[in-house]
Amino acid sequence: MSRLLLTGNYAAAYAVRDAEPDVISAYPITPQTPVIEKIADFIDGGELNAKFVRVESEHSAMAALIGAAGVGARTYTATSSQGLFYMYEVIWWASGARLPIVMGVVMRALGPPWSIWSEHTDFYALRDSGWNMLVASSAQEVYDFTLLSYRVAEDTSVLLPTVVGWDAFEVSHTYEPVELVEKSKVKGFLPAKGSWKPPLDAQDPASLGNLAYPEEYIRIRHEMRKATERALGVIEAALKHFSIVSGRQYSFFECRHCEDADTIFVVQGSIYGEVLKAVEELRSEGVKTGVMKLWLYRPFPYKAVSRALEGAKRVVVLARSSVFGSFSPLGADVSSAINLSGGDQKVFDVVLGVGGVDVKSSDIVSIYRMVASGGERTFWWVR
């Protein structure tokens, strides 16, 4: 098993190399560019036998993959922020067409004003699209989750595209040791090429995306919903298999110090480290806090999430997303999960770290003191 020093972006490129897609299509945007540059190096250096369609926009990047996956190709693209939004229309086309496309999103704030730094607003905008959505908080997770994405997307009981998000710079450009999975083991972990039947085949002609009258439309969309429900079980089985091939254990989320915690923070992405540090500082003062790193965002594992939060009095969602006039998507999801499971914990919805603002453990400690004294239930944390 080889161990390399990689950025999050390079980790994505290595996972793509190891998953051996047939067609890559991408358009450059900061801070995604090292992903596609590294993939181009792998192709030109003969380490990856794939076609690279160097498109003129993100809209075309996703459209090209829809065409490619439609005839059975394994595919990959990566983008960020404005690029993701330019692609938005066809992102929904990919999931509606049930094509197992895999995408990386380097999560970055949206303009204006221009910002190239980390924020999850772009990523959360995909939450209703039917894509499976995973959030990596380290280069290792970027590598692992990208491989996992192909396994889940191409499962014939799922057949939905899958996206992995990771923070701009904090993950995308930060070098960390990453353990790769041996090529032969990756082959065994991923579905065999051609194990799913492509919808478009001249030997067996059919139409993909034909006009559907209302009764047909709701039936087709309901099938998609059922696929997302099945995806949870598929992910669970895939994670078991992955622990055998990689030695790394994952469940839908990672909970630290949650067992006896009165207050549990729920977070996604790279701020997890600072939140964990704050939890440990508070514990040293005798304050029982815990942290849940929720990397699986869609399908939202709401039953498991609410079970894990059962013992707490307070749940504090720390969302790195701009939201105006309502709750953060993550806050709303966690709150609904608790409500639908009959929980009565007090949920706090806190927006922080927007536009790449550094989040320190001291911020988290301050936020804890505010909520512990019964402050506002939903607010932005701005220093």
Next chain:
Amino acid sequence: MAHKVFPREEYLLKGHAACPGCGATLLLRHVLKTLGPDTYLVIPACCTSVIAGPHPRSAFKVPVLHIAFAASAAAASGMSEALEKLGKKGNVVVWAGDGGTVDIGLQALSGAAERGNNIIYICYDNEAYMNTGIQKSGSTPYKAWTTTTPTGNPGHKKDVPSIMAAHGIPYVATINPAYPNDIAAKLKKASNMHGLKYIHAFSPCPPGWRYDPALTVKIARLAVETGIWILYEVENGVFRLTGPSARLIEKRNRRPVEEYLKLQGRFSHLSKEDIEAIQSSVDQRWEEIASLVKQ
């Protein structure tokens, strides 16, 4: 003579949802007969999205990818690359309207042309957004009535075949449903070339152009005979007039453009001066053609 050129096999099936007299359907029938069963159609939002018929049925005996309005050339790029990588054969054909080509789809088309993706891109040009109810597009002719140009289009039709030729792609051609043998010859040629081949098709539309559906072929023929629609091809940069257009450089061989305009309700409000202006722009275009042919 058409029966010798085209196989009996139909790929556009009975029961499709096109309007009576639809020029696009007539074109597509002959295109598919020429290209045969190993053809993948990529269709953005356009009349043919409806003509295909509702799910789970399809009026086409070839695989069809329906795709978002601006996305067809890019989807076809990915598809042709994938087929090559997977070792599968097939013609990847975009079948798009004028709105999906000259307006919202132009960027993706230009990108695919520059990359040289192996696609036949066919624009069936009915000169407005017909599927949404006759709104003006970048391909609507000067002075034509549409629902968004109720007193006539003040702009001029965008010359997209010339834009495509300027990309230096291997093949650009125009076709017309009144000349099926010309369609077959050009599509055969295109299918034997590598890269992006661009075909611009004249596509009469009875409800949009306000004429009797029985007149589709007559209007299509008059478009060529008056010289307002020119049949040509640009093969590896070399321009050549084809079919009846080849003998129309002399003005006396061309019918007055009024014969074409007067059959269509969309031009019924035109003044004598409007018609003269259109005639003189046609004549000017032919002077440009004459200099192209002489070179």
